[in-house]
Amino acid sequence: MKRFIYLLWFAHEHVAFRIHEIESIASLLNIPIKWLEPPSDEPWYLVELPSEEAVQQISARSVTMRRALQLWADEPTISKLHETLKEKCLNGILEPFKLKSFKVDVDLFCNSQTKEEKLERIESFSYIPFEGPVNLKNPDVTFQYIEYYGLDPKNIPEFPTRTFFGRVVAESGRSLIHELSLKNRTFIGNTSMDPQLSLLMANLGKVSNGDLVLDPFVGSGSLLVAAAKFGGHVIGTDIDYLMLHGRTRPTRKQTRHIPRRNESIEANMVQYSCVDKYIDVIVADSSIPCWRSDVEFDCILADPPYGIREPTERIGSKEFLPIVKKETIHFPSKVDYGLNEIVKDLMKFSSKQLKLNGRLLFWVPVFKQHYDESQIPRHSSFKLIGNCEQVLTTFTARRLLIFEKIKMPEDTDECSCTIPSTNSFREQFFNWDENRLTRKEKKEAAARNKELWFAKLNNINVK
Amino acid sequence: MKLLTHNLLSSKSLKNVKVGYPLRIVAKDVKISEKEFNMEFVTKMIPKLDWKVLVEAAIQIGHGNGLPEQLVDDYEEDEDLLKKIHHILMEVEVINGELICPETERIFPISSGIPNLLLNEDEVS
Numbered sequence: 001m002k003r004f005i006y007l008l009w010f011a012h013e014h015v016a017f018r019i020h021e022i023e024s025i026a027s028l029l030n031i032p033i034k035w036l037e038p039p040s041d042e043p044w045y046l047v048e049l050p051s052e053e054a055v056q057q058i059s060a061r062s063v064t065m066r067r068a069l070q071l072w073a074d075e076p077t078i079s080k081l082h083e084t085l086k087e088k089c090l091n092g093i094l095e096p097f098k099l100k101s102f103k104v105d106v107d108l109f110c111n112s113q114t115k116e117e118k119l120e121r122i123e124s125f126s127y128i129p130f131e132g133p134v135n136l137k138n139p140d141v142t143f144q145y146i147e148y149y150g151l152d153p154k155n156i157p158e159f160p161t162r163t164f165f166g167r168v169v170a171e172s173g174r175s176l177i178h179e180l181s182l183k184n185r186t187f188i189g190n191t192s193m194d195p196q197l198s199l200l201m202a203n204l205g206k207v208s209n210g211d212l213v214l215d216p217f218v219g220s221g222s223l224l225v226a227a228a229k230f231g232g233h234v235i236g237t238d239i240d241y242l243m244l245h246g247r248t249r250p251t252r253k254q255t256r257h258i259p260r261r262n263e264s265i266e267a268n269m270v271q272y273s274c275v276d277k278y279i280d281v282i283v284a285d286s287s288i289p290c291w292r293s294d295v296e297f298d299c300i301l302a303d304p305p306y307g308i309r310e311p312t313e314r315i316g317s318k319e320f321l322p323i324v325k326k327e328t329i330h331f332p333s334k335v336d337y338g339l340n341e342i343v344k345d346l347m348k349f350s351s352k353q354l355k356l357n358g359r360l361l362f363w364v365p366v367f368k369q370h371y372d373e374s375q376i377p378r379h380s381s382f383k384l385i386g387n388c389e390q391v392l393t394t395f396t397a398r399r400l401l402i403f404e405k406i407k408m409p410e411d412t413d414e415c416s417c418t419i420p421s422t423n424s425f426r427e428q429f430f431n432w433d434e435n436r437l438t439r440k441e442k443k444e445a446a447a448r449n450k451e452l453w454f455a456k457l458n459n460i461n462v463k
Numbered sequence: 464m465k466l467l468t469h470n471l472l473s474s475k476s477l478k479n480v481k482v483g484y485p486l487r488i489v490a491k492d493v494k495i496s497e498k499e500f501n502m503e504f505v506t507k508m509i510p511k512l513d514w515k516v517l518v519e520a521a522i523q524i525g526h527g528n529g530l531p532e533q534l535v536d537d538y539e540e541d542e543d544l545l546k547k548i549h550h551i552l553m554e555v556e557v558i559n560g561e562l563i564c565p566e567t568e569r570i571f572p573i574s575s576g577i578p579n580l581l582l583n584e585d586e587v588s
Binding site: 209210211212233235237239241244245264266275276277279280281282283284285288289290291292293295296315316317330332333 | 464465467468470471472473474475476484498499501503504506507508511513553574575576577578579580581582583584585587
């Protein structure tokens, strides 16, 4: 069987997620990938794939990738690249595309170019015997030229360390990121997940057509939108009644004073025309699952609350007080529910109600300096596939954990999660600097200073 | 709430409830909206369903027409049947009403299509 060499060209963000995404998509689509270079942090993967169709299928789902090229030349220097290309043109590599309309794109990685320099670079390929017209807007075939200047922006070499030229065979699914932009979404909350990460999660969770996908901490439903875009039928639960009914405080600063109207997860699904994939959302406490015991979900995606912007709570009360029955509605009280408990409950629940070989994905917040591998949650029924970090602030990060269910649950299953929580993440988040003053303390200090200053001023005047 | 969701929900987390399934439905408003038929989803979903409960629920809210009492084995071949099942699962929706626990008669309200299964703090087992 004839196989082809392709260059998968990536956007340089969320680098840690890249390999997991490509592997997940390939295994989901059942496409064998042969790595021609071990995957690295450099913004490309050089792979051998069975057909152009296979590349297109992988690209269409990927959101870390930009586009895929059928590689025509791959050389360490510019002059060598031109030599190789000239030779290949003589051998007739251009024949099938000779008469088609075309354009040439130029990418410089870790360097920049002016418009003139770009034109100059394009002109340098004038020896290629194109006969078709140039068409910048909608060409039949696009060529891509790439110069790579390393990964260190503080130390850019004079000449590129590697150059590529190839024919673009597929664009990636990144256009979905703009389509699902939070800026234009009908309903968003305080902690709506960024569309790229949501789409990434759906890919890493191997969501495919007809799957039943659950988000037990649904919030404003960002994970569901992404999962539905990739064919999953989605269902979610959340403890926050007001959130699911779209009646929380408005999130957008410009419209803070206007109450939400007709906002709901379903409205988002309608906006993105995937309401056909929307099943339901339910107000329920994830610590006490409300599902029939033998229901199996195909994928469970979650972004549990970290206790910073959304509280970590479950139904319960600290004291065993009797509930006074009144005619009015009773609002159940909530107690604090530590992050470790949330994660353990989530894993125990998933061990029972996720299909075998199904994936469970969730985020955990960590303090970078206190983090080590041993804190990561474990469960005998799950295998850790990936653990990718997204930096949030100087001191904090969150990690996306990808688990695959490897066996059915047993009574002897062990489950542990020891993310340092003696000081909860929230306390540390706000108290990392011991000398930091609270807003109230700052105000008091300012008032004191003002008084001192006035006193001083009066003194001067008296003199 | 769609009948698909109803088929998956139980009240087993209530104190002293053993099975808590199926929940009884009292439907005040029922909405029918057209959804695109996805054969793969329906065929994948059927083994996860409790068929008897689905048929009973459909009859309870007055949309049980044409659903066979017993599910035939070769349902995958029968596109008409699959379309009917799709209609019952995804297109019929209870907007306002109640879900009632079969063992304790605890009422869970459904409003704007969203069931509220929150328990009170003294009901947690």
